[in-house]
Amino acid sequence: MKKLLIIFSFTVMQCMYGQDTVSIKKSPEEVSSGKNPLDVGELKINLNAKGDKWLKFGISSQIWLRSIDNNPGTLVNGVPQEQTYDASIRRMRLIIQSQVTPFYSVFLQMGINNQSFISGGGTGTGNNGAGKKAPFFFHDAYNEFAIIPRNDFQTGKPNKNNLYLGAGLHSWNGVSRLTNASTTKMLAGDIPVFNFPMIEIADQFSRQLGIFVHGELDRINYRFSVNKPFATSLKPAIGGAAVDNNQSGKLSYAGYAFYQFFNKETTVTSFLPGNNLATKKILNLGAGFYTNKEATQSQPSENVFESHDVNIVGADVYTELPVGDKSKEMGLTLYSVFYNYNYGPNYLRISGLLNPGTPNADFMGQKALEGAGNNRVLMGTGNIWFSQMGFVLPKFSKILKVQPFFNYALKDMKALNQSGSYYDIGANFYLYGQNARIVAQYSSRPLYDLTSKTIFDRKGEFLLSFQIVL
Template structure:
């Protein structure tokens, strides 16, 4: 896989050189456009001459190629395997936005996630083979009403303040900027996932059903929601850790707000970018929360059950700083966030993206608390500090931009006896802006001993990600 990355990098550089050295001979009798020939603009259909009623489409695709060092005691497709090479569809999405009237809009997002040769299967999983026919489902489906629009309906001039109200299956989340992350404008190969406090537990791929408001008060951008979490009913063991059980059916409440010191961002959708290639000067400081009473449950003694709230707090800073002369298009992107999670006593959650492994029953060596495959400690009751930095290198091509990046996460979980650090290092290769991106990344994760709850090993994972956004 290392050789693959080297070959890939050389191929990209060669392609870039060949594109930059092509001479264009202009014919004076022909009209020449200065517009980038690969700039497709928006996939938008206006429904009236004024253009305030429209239908817009978006398509995105992320394909992963990986080399994974599996956790000890991993079996893949029933056979022991220390190293796994795979390919998968991390995300494939179709977005439809419709402005039905100047006041009223609809937002739909559909797609699939996490399909590999062995995971993500739908109707094809079973005796005919795992992983086939991944389910295609709605991620977002909500209606939205403009109470105070961004632009005055009569004059078209911007309003200093705006307010929108909506309802449905949505991702206008609380807690942090990264809890509202755009998956098409990420700095690294992926988001760390612990930024979604209920991912695939009490939500549907980071979405819940409910009502929300969002808008701006001058430079303060805000969003708040009241939702009905998806039902969970795990039964805790006697004397064990808290597990997800919200059978009492309480509502959840969340919110996030950030103050914008320099250039302001437009939040037509809920998704906040983590990377705009430092095109503009940005400095935002934010904070948010999520709370759900009776979200988890413990059983301190036989048939005695105690419910616990889920209370999550986040505070973050996001900055993009153009650097040097403008024609070099250099820039620094920085993001840092602190999370405090409380799900109840010793709550702990493991996860591995597109995990190819299952436990090997014949393995007799030291096993990891995380389990098989590429599982890691995702989150739990405790604290996480996460930071990332990226730098756009000076412009050397009209085709390609290169942006090295680094991620670091420090996790201090109450159920573990040692805090642990996780990191990712890599580079983005952008072709004509952010419509096409190739990511080369190496990730390192810790492994904890089952008995001592301390670190005993570290494993790695190489990723080559191919992303298209239209």
């Protein structure tokens, strides 16, 4: 922990006092537009003089350093450990977006996720070193058609309403703003993951295959989709909880819409930011859903199987408010969402991000329901209320902005006998706008007793995240 804090302090000092060592140039057009001249411009190639045919590239990288308090009875690489230090690639992405004509475009996102010293590897794992050669795969791959474009093709003037139709592997999700979250403009060190109701179960990293529509009706921003979920076929235990089994092959349906009271947001891609450093006044109220018939299965008695529908709804509010003197560039960001999940009787999902641990069969102490490493109760049939807040401190540097933040989640799962509180507290250190960010964050999670299903302990995790977005 001390080593991580020393590294972090040194990096921030370099950013504060090494201001004359970095120079980012902008075009005259970008400077005159009123944008922050320290922000890095787009990686964009215009394919015609008018600029309505183009090819755009995006690159992002998130590197994590962590100190993890492991759950009781944890082995790391076969050795019992109460605390683990690790380094990892949380995300590394390449985006290619093309508007071939004013009428249609192509969106591709590729990359890797969750590679650490022990996990996330493809080939090259085993005795020669675990975790090596993480798989590189497509996250998004879809085509999109402009039915009613944002701007009139002839005059170039904005349309009051717009409508787009697309198909492919996509993340135009339902339920909530956070279910459509941008991973490059997050408020905290990461998104809470339970915001993706089928993550890595019936979807591929929060994406499903299907068709979607999105657009605006004046101040209402909307998205709806019909998808074919990825196949699941888990077999339930006799008298046990529902498990993921969608062998009947039903389609899923999802939607989300929000009303924009003040400044409107442009949704060229599916990803909604959770943090714009409160540069504009925003207040949005939203609601959404996800439904998939016969998506889970239970076995009440031997060889008697029951299928259950998955139904998830969410309602949320998002606001960004500039505060005080404009020259100080202060601002408040608030987000709150309520989820109701129904996956079937006593459904419970447990997971840990980049979990380094495995269970120790010889451990004789009190075991956690969550298992080993940094596993936690992620979600299940029940309710979750999640809120976060951030505040940009008064401007004191041309290079650096500081934004403390706080997250809180209250999980009330039907399979457990006690509600659990989860929280994160930390600060963002932004360099040159939102193109470079360092995050320092401490997280606390409860642990449930394996038998009583009540909380008996808490564990923590310290994170340093280094993020670059171009």
